[in-house]
Amino acid sequence: MDVVERCARLIRFDTTNRGGGDSEGEREAAEFVAAELSAAGVEPTLLERKPRRTNVIARVEGSDPALPPLLVQAHLDVVPAQAADWDVHPFSGELRDGYLWGRGAVDMKDMVANLLTVVAGWQARGSRPRRDVVLAFVADEEDAGDYGAHWLVAEHADLFRDCVAAIGESGGHTHRVNGIHFYPVGTAERGSSHLRLTARGRAGHGSRRNDENAVTRLVQAVQRLAEHRWPVRLIPSVQAYIEQVGAALGVEVDLSDVDGTVARLGGAASLVESTIRNSTTPTALTAGYKVNVIPSTAEALIDTRVLPGGEAELLATVDELIGPHVRRELINPQPGVQAPLDSPWFGAMADALRWADPAAVVVPYCLGGGTDAKAFARLGIPGYGFSPLWVPEGFDYRAMAHGVNERVPVEGLEFGVRVLDRFLSGV
Structure with a gap:
């Protein structure tokens, strides 16, 4: 067989x-x-x-x-x-x-x-x-x-x-950009700090003014998370990817302007653009049971990805963004991981790829998921x-x-x- x-x-x-x-x-x-x-x-x-x-x-x-x-x-x-x-x-x-x-x-x-x-x-x-x-x-x-x-x-x-x-x-698959055969090998993964947000408020009739509307509180918190621009945070795998791919493509690498540098990577940007920062992406909303009833609670799920070592910083920022009327709960949290870039394992993987494809340019990268x-x-x-x-x-x-x-x-x-x-x- x-x-x-x-x-x-x-x-x-x-x-x-x-x-x-x-x-x-x-x-x-x-x-x-x-x-x-x-x-x-x-x-x-x-x-x-x-x-x-x-x-x-x-x-x-x-x-x-x-x-x-x-x-x-x-x-x-x-x-x-x-x-x-x-x-x-x-x-x-x-x-x-x-x-x-x-x-x-x-x-x-x-x-x-x-x-x-x-x-x-x-x-x-x-x-x-x-x-x-x-x-x-x-x-x-x-x-x-x-x-x-x-x-x-x-x-x-x-x-x-x-x-x-x-x-x-x-990792280890061909990623072709401008005739170059890149082979990214996974050396890190963002962690998951998925969140369940629960907003609480005062139940009541939909026709009456209610400044403690749980749905409104939730929607506002979710919007703040969705619109937040998380800062660039370069871990070793991501920085190495940007520098090595940039050198192979002959594009300017300016680590003081990571977003601009990633944009210049062209087709190679897709493997790094999601891993230069953390992310909080709303994916589900649950609230209410009748159009004329304001519910006392409302819930949202947030797909939250965090670079290795950044969990505490991320959660502190989340707490500021969601405000005092919304409670957060972590769902099956798993911290990010990273492996050494200069290990004999990485070298042996690169050697095997170059043996099979002499044009291979082997680079480390960080997985956006897990x-x-x-x-x-x-x-x-x-x-x-x-x-x-x-x-x-x-x-x-x-x-x-x-x-x-x-x-x-x-x-x-x-x-x-x-x-x-x-x-x-x-x-």
């Missing part, structure tokens, strides 16, 4: 995660992964906090037991897909025009298929990596990780405690976004994850196998 068939098989397992514990479950995909590992001579362990929410953990022994192991983590669940919106059925795993189509094709069943193919290749060649490689194929990344990585870290930490670093999703790297960071394991994928000219990779008609180039899958094999075998 080659990488394309493995990825197609994985896509055909409906592992939809609708959030809040509502999921089809990862069991069948996990059993497929376990069978592939067993066939490659690697013993898998299946772990579940809840039936069908299945995680697969395995350890590939390296040739040098003195070296600490590397963790490679990938998730088996996917976000929902409406079949009526797609050109092909989202769980068909259809091969068409050089692309493999389906939900999870780039987020991230491609990486799962690549890893299984690398491990199978080691067995076929009679080879193995230098150091132990711990493989974690996890559930529930597309929600809170309560049945996946965060649960594993809380209840089965011994499986990972000796790992010296980790790689996972969101991954399961945050869970493993709780064990002191620095995480890197590295799921290598070659992307052809004109292919909008960033529109694929969670998007309609998600698909992955076949040539990209084959590239990913080569790069992962090179990296994992020699690091």
Whole structure:
């Protein structure tokens, strides 16, 4: 079985995660992964906090037991897909025009298929990596990780405690700008400090004056948050990205005018424009039950993203903006994370990418959202976004994850196998 068939098989397992514990479950995909590992001579362990929410953990022994192991983590669940919106059925795993189509094709069943193919290749060649490689194929990344990585870290930490670093999703793909092949590797992630805002006031008749209207108080607080211009705050990963990409493109880099510099990066700006500052984005409003009744409470949800180390500063500003009549509540807060830029891990990833694509310009970057790297960071394991994928000219990779008609180039899958094999075998 080659990488394309493995990825197609994985896509055909409906592992939809609708959030809040509502999921089809990862069991069948996990059993497929376990069978592939067993066939490659690697013993898998299946772990579940809840039936069908299945995680697969395995350890590939390296040739040098003195070296600490590397963790490679990938998730088996996917976000929902409406079949009526797609050109092909989202769980068909259809091969068409050089692309493999389906939900999870780039987020991230491609990486799962690549890893299984690398491990199978080691067995076929009679080879193995230098150091132990711990493989974690996890559930529930597309929600809170309560049945996946965060649960594993809380209840089965011994499986990972000796790992010296980790790689996972969101990094190592081709990002073409002005003929330059950039390959961003994730070295940081903004944290989430999502907020529930509750405004309280005096209930009453809608026709009467009411200076304590909870809806008005909430709307005004939300507007202040939405309009607030958060200051530029450069963390090392973001500054390095701006400087290195600017140098490669030959544009002026002026860190006293970060917004202007980012604008000059052109097509490379999309990977950094959301990570030069924190953000508070209103996403949901709930209030009232009848048009002529002023309710006593009103609620809003705010998608709040914060750069590593900036949580206290952000929340202090939020408190000033929302005012005295609105209470805030943090929803599943997760601090931002960052890994060293000058590590041997980053250097080895860059070497593997340049080996596969001599034109590669490998740069660090910060993810605007988040991954399961945050869970493993709780064990002191620095995480890197590295799921290598070659992307052809004109292919909008960033529109694929969670998007309609998600698909992955076949040539990209084959590239990913080569790069992962090179990296994992020699690091």
